[in-house]
Amino acid sequence: MNERVKLIRKQLGMTQEQLAQRLGIGKAALSMIETGKAGLSARNRNILVQELNVNPDWLETGKGNMFNAEPDLTAYMHRTDNSLPLQSVPLYSIEGTAGLVPLFTDQAQSKPVNFIHIPNLPKCDGAIYIVGDSMYPLLKSGDIVLYKQLRDINDIFWGDMYLLSIDIDGEEYVTVKYIQKSDRAGYVKLVSQNQHHADKDVEISRIRAIALVKASIRMNSIR
Template structure:
């Protein structure tokens, strides 16, 4: 009840917006601080300038930040450089995954319980495709020989060294998909996941 009264007091101009609440609002909604204080300028920033822990303004360094693409995997099909054709929503500076190539959301349940619908995965491009961690999750982009498929699956070794097995982690999505290794145009290991409120 106290929090509601405080909010009501601020809304009715009986109390000023405190520094701590202002920082929380700026960080959560990505509000331009200049706009919040003066009413001038861009309302919502396209790039997050605040670090989660300190809320101190930072210069956005894209070399240390990772682009977030709010796209479905089906939207990435048919592009040789699947992220090069898309515009990032913003950049994320989250130290555990700053060496990654991109963040993107998971849609659907084929990888549940490893990845739930709506979670964000951090992917890093694999430069040496001869070194694959079997049983781990990867983002796989293929050419027309595998129907231009872009999917997240667990990778397993095939008896034929020129092929690879793609498998869902959700047992409700039975059946393996076998593709030629040569049809893979991009391969990204999934280094981890975060939720949207961690962005």
């Protein structure tokens, strides 16, 4: 069962700190569970099953589907997050704003295509549709990510998911990736959820804009 806890965390795209916070235990305790040095308590098992929709049969035997239903991938928050009872989050079109950098530079002048209303959501600056499959199955093309802009890349949480604008030969490349520490000085490592996309080290100086992904909305159908 212990190794399946790690598989669940990876599938949810959570760091050990985030899942440990959700389970109400320390990061070290979760690490011991994942490595088989400690058992999974009945309380933590119930949280996985009841709150994250993990299939109890799969958790015990590894047979069947990992989840009984679509897991709530946006239910965790950082300890510093303050949720708001209700806020109107502007939804922008990247094409309409000519990219992420102009949007972040002068958001007041950017016209939203709509507004998103979600109760008890952490404070967000905006939302955009994503393109591409690098974060599949966690995110797919056409889903919406809600973000909080960062002014300083030194404020990042290693292992968390970010919306980035990267300069590639003078052109803007907008993507959603996990950010991890790189072994190369002056670089960060961009990691995809999709295993078909290789990790990539990128110079910090090439990151033109960055925002922490606070929540996501899955678009299951457009009809």
